[in-house]
Each structure stands twice: as C-alpha cells, then as structure tokens.
Amino acid sequence: MKLRKIMALILAGVMVLSMTACGGKSTDTKESGKTASETGVVKNTGATEEAPKEAELNIMMSFPQYMDQWESYCKKFEEKMLAEKNIKVTVNLEMPSSDQYETILQTRLTGDDAPDLFTLHSNNIGTYNKAGNLTDLSGEKLAGKIYENVRSTVSVDGKLLAVPIESQAWGVLYNRDIFEQYNLTPPETLSDLKSICETLNSNGVTPFMLAFQEQWVPQLMTGLTLGDIVSGKLTDWLDRMYKDEGSYAEVREIFDVIDLIMQNGTDRAMEEGSEAGSADFAIGKAAMYVQGTWAANTIMETNPDMKLGVFALPINDDPNCTRVNLSTSTTLAVYPGSQNKDLALEFANYVLDDNDSSELFQSCSFNPLASCHNYESSSWVDEASEYVARGKAYQDLVLPSSVTDEQGKLLQEYYVGTVTVDDIIERLDAAFKNANSLN
Numbered sequence: 001m002k003l004r005k006i007m008a009l010i011l012a013g014v015m016v017l018s019m020t021a022c023g024g025k026s027t028d029t030k031e032s033g034k035t036a037s038e039t040g041v042v043k044n045t046g047a048t049e050e051a052p053k054e055a056e057l058n059i060m061m062s063f064p065q066y067m068d069q070w071e072s073y074c075k076k077f078e079e080k081m082l083a084e085k086n087i088k089v090t091v092n093l094e095m096p097s098s099d100q101y102e103t104i105l106q107t108r109l110t111g112d113d114a115p116d117l118f119t120l121h122s123n124n125i126g127t128y129n130k131a132g133n134l135t136d137l138s139g140e141k142l143a144g145k146i147y148e149n150v151r152s153t154v155s156v157d158g159k160l161l162a163v164p165i166e167s168q169a170w171g172v173l174y175n176r177d178i179f180e181q182y183n184l185t186p187p188e189t190l191s192d193l194k195s196i197c198e199t200l201n202s203n204g205v206t207p208f209m210l211a212f213q214e215q216w217v218p219q220l221m222t223g224l225t226l227g228d229i230v231s232g233k234l235t236d237w238l239d240r241m242y243k244d245e246g247s248y249a250e251v252r253e254i255f256d257v258i259d260l261i262m263q264n265g266t267d268r269a270m271e272e273g274s275e276a277g278s279a280d281f282a283i284g285k286a287a288m289y290v291q292g293t294w295a296a297n298t299i300m301e302t303n304p305d306m307k308l309g310v311f312a313l314p315i316n317d318d319p320n321c322t323r324v325n326l327s328t329s330t331t332l333a334v335y336p337g338s339q340n341k342d343l344a345l346e347f348a349n350y351v352l353d354d355n356d357s358s359e360l361f362q363s364c365s366f367n368p369l370a371s372c373h374n375y376e377s378s379s380w381v382d383e384a385s386e387y388v389a390r391g392k393a394y395q396d397l398v399l400p401s402s403v404t405d406e407q408g409k410l411l412q413e414y415y416v417g418t419v420t421v422d423d424i425i426e427r428l429d430a431a432f433k434n435a436n437s438l439n
Contacts, residue, residue, distance in 0.1 A: 064095040135334040145370040153328040162331035169384035170292040176307035186311030209286035210269035211277025219408030225254035231394035232321030327396030400435035
C-alpha cells in the first residue's frame with residue numbers, strides 16, 4: 001500500500017514537470033517575436049525562387065563627356081533587367097577619346113572582340129552596313145517612336161540600322177552676356193564677324209576659344225565651312241569629289257574665316273583639349289567657340305548662369321552661305337554577331353524608353369527626336385533651330401572618314417605653321433582620291 005502511494009506521487013511529479021516544460025517553451029517563442037525564418041524553422045511549401053541569370057553587355061561609345069549620364073543610365077538598365085527579366089546584367093561601358101575611338105572600334109570589329117553595341121556617326125552607316133556590322137532594327141519597338149525626318153538619316157534602303165542619339169543644329173557657340181555688353185549681334189557675313197572681332201579686341205576680350213589638342217575640334221571648322229560653301233554656292237562640289245573631278249582648290253575661300261578664327265583666338269591652343277576649352281569658355285576667357293552644342297553640358301556645369309547662344313558661321317559676304325549644320329551625328333548600333341544579341345536589342349530599345357529616355361536626353365542637352373521625348377529644348381537649341389526654320393541650314397556633309405580625320409590633322413599643322421593652304425589642298429585631294437579607290 002505504501003509502495004503504491006510512493007509510485008503515484010512519482011508519476012504525478014513527472015507529469016507536472018512535463019507540462020511546465022511545454023508551457024515555458026510556448027511562452028519563449030511568443031515573447032521573442034521572431035519569425036520562422038529567424039528562428040531557423042522554415043515551413044517547406046515546395047516553392048523555390050529561381051536564381052537570376054547572369055550576363056554581360058559590352059558597349060563602346062564615342063563621347064566621354066557624357067560618361068556620367070550614360071553610366072547612370074546603364075545602372076537603370078541593369079535594375080530594369082533584374083526586376084523584369086530576372087537577368088543580372090553587368091554593363092561594361094567603354095568611352096575612348098574621340099581621336100582614338102574610330103581606330104579602336106575598327107580593330108575590335110575586325111578581330112574577335114567586337115562590342116555588343118557601339119556608336120557611330122550617321123554619315124558612316126552605309127560603310128558599316130556594307131561591312132556587315134549593323135543589325136536591322138526596323139522590327140523593334142523603338143522604330144515606331146523616331147520622328148520620320150530623323151529616321152531617314154539612320155536608314156539605308158528602308159532599313160533602320162541605328163538608334164539616333166544626337167540630332168541637332170549647331171554652329172558657333174557664343175557668350176550672350178559679352179555680346180550684349182558690347183551691343184553685338186550674331187554675324188550674317190564675314191565682314192560682320194571681322195567687325196565683332198575688332199570690337200572685342202579693342203575692349204580686351206579674346207574673340208575665339210581655341211582648343212586644338214584633339215584633331216576633331218579644329219576639324220569642326222572645315223565641317224562648318226564646307227557645309228556653308230557647298231549648300232550655298234558650289235552645290236555639286238561634293239558629288240564631283242567622289243568622281244575624282246573636283247578639288248579643294250575650289251573651296252579655298254573657307255580659309256578666310258579659318259585664318260580669322262586662328263588669328264583672334266586664345267593662346268596655346270595645342271595644349272588645350274575640348275573639355276578644358278569648354279570650361280574656359282564658360283568662365284569668360286573668350287566670347288566665341290567653334291564647338292557643337294554637345295559641349296553645352298560641360299559649359300553649363302561649369303557656369304550654370306551662363307547665357308549661351310548659337311550662330312551660323314559665315315565664310316564670305318554672301319548671307320546665303322551662312323548656315324547652321326543640321327545633322328544626326330552620334331547613333332547607336334547593335335553588332336549582328338553579338339553573343340548577347342537579345343540583351344543588346346533590349347538596351348537599344350531602352351535608349352528610347354517611354355519613361356526614362358527624356359531625362360537622359362535632356363541631361364545631355366540632346367534634341368528631342370522621338371515621340372517618347374516630352375521635355376523642353378534649351379534656349380541655345382531653340383536659337384539654332386530658328387536658322388533651320390528660316391531655311392538657313394544644311395544636312396551634314398558625308399565625307400570619307402579618312403578625309404575627315406586628315407582635315408583635322410592638317411588644321412593642327414596649319415595652326416603651328418608646318419603646312420600652307422596649298423599643302424592642305426594637295427594632301428586633301430590625294431586623301432579623297434585614295435578613299436575613292438578603296439570603295
């Protein structure tokens with residue numbers, strides 16, 4: 001009897017201890033506030049999240065002055081692809097200097113290291129297309145967004161072969177504050193420009209900013225002056241040059257304004273690059289700058305309060321020859337042999353994205369060129385567009401790229417005095433004929 005009581009007491013004690021242990025465990029879990037994953041307890045639902053696919057995209061672009069804007073845009077693209085396609089994209093963005101870009105690109109395209117996307121001037125689309133380096137984008141969403149007059153500049157035989165990026169009217173940049181201070185107005189003739197230089201010099205203001213360290217910058221003078229004389233006077237000159245029937249001797253008068261610019265410019269031009277020149281121009285070291293509106297980004301970052309203007313460069317005393325350049329310069333192409341072609345096409349379409357493209361184009365001071373663009377142009381863009389509205393513009397001349405490069409190189413030599421105008425004429429005629437022989 002006594003043994004039974006002892007056994008009953010022991011059993012009751014064991015049950016009490018068991019209940020206490022269970023109650024304590026439940027209270028601890030409730031008070032901790034931790035989720036199942038935090039406590040290491042995961043309920044198995046049978047569902048697993050798929051790991052993102054990883055990919056790389058190699059993009060080469062020719063305008064390092066916009067590196068910050070395009071790096072930011074590439075980051076947005078990476079985020080978009082991860083969120084919408086579950087693809088973890090790494091965009092490798094290269095921006096060689098403008099002087100080296102063409103050589104590097106050609107080397108990459110002819111080797112086995114071609115970029116997935118690359119920029120090129122619209123004038124070179126035909127050449128790159130013949131070489132088999134361009135993808136037809138006619139069937140992409142972006143195609144229906146591009147304004148028709150812009151689309152024609154990036155198409156061959158009805159095929160859209162590149163995404164237009166820079167479409168603009170440009171000429172000579174000028175400081176409106178300086179012009180207003182001395183009661184100056186944009187010139188219509190070469191005599192007007194000479195008078196402006198005389199007024200500025202007499203007041204201790206340097207007329208022109210010169211930044212010739214990179215050969216593409218002095219080449220802008222031939223770009224503008226040849227466009228003026230061909231559109232306003234010698235309309236068949238370029239056609240005859242392609243037939244080996246013309247000569248730069250016929251356009252010799254373009255050196256009248258080139259001489260005026262060089263003789264009334266800042267010192268040490270060969271020591272100053274385009275970015276430094278743009279910054280110096282912004283702070284008032286010169287009143288005028290033969291540079292496109294693509295330099296506006298650097299100028300306005302340096303001096304946000306600057307009143308920037310654009311005028312057409314006169315080459316003689318015939319106002320009909322005083323015109324702005326109207327062009328689609330930089331475009332973006334997709335390499336047909338890309339290992340990530342679908343992804344490259346995604347990026348090409350993203351350049352004209354309905355939500356993000358406007359902010360990018362506006363930050364680079366590019367003209368609106370597609371229906372997805374809903375921003376206002378800058379005042380200097382509007383001023384250049386007024387020339388276009390008055391019929392005082394010409395389409396960018398299509399010269400062989402080797403001739404364009406030679407023009408820039410020769411103008412550097414001309415500035416330092418190692419060649420004469422006659423030397424330049426002879427060498428450019430030879431360069432043109434050589435380019436013709438290769439086609």
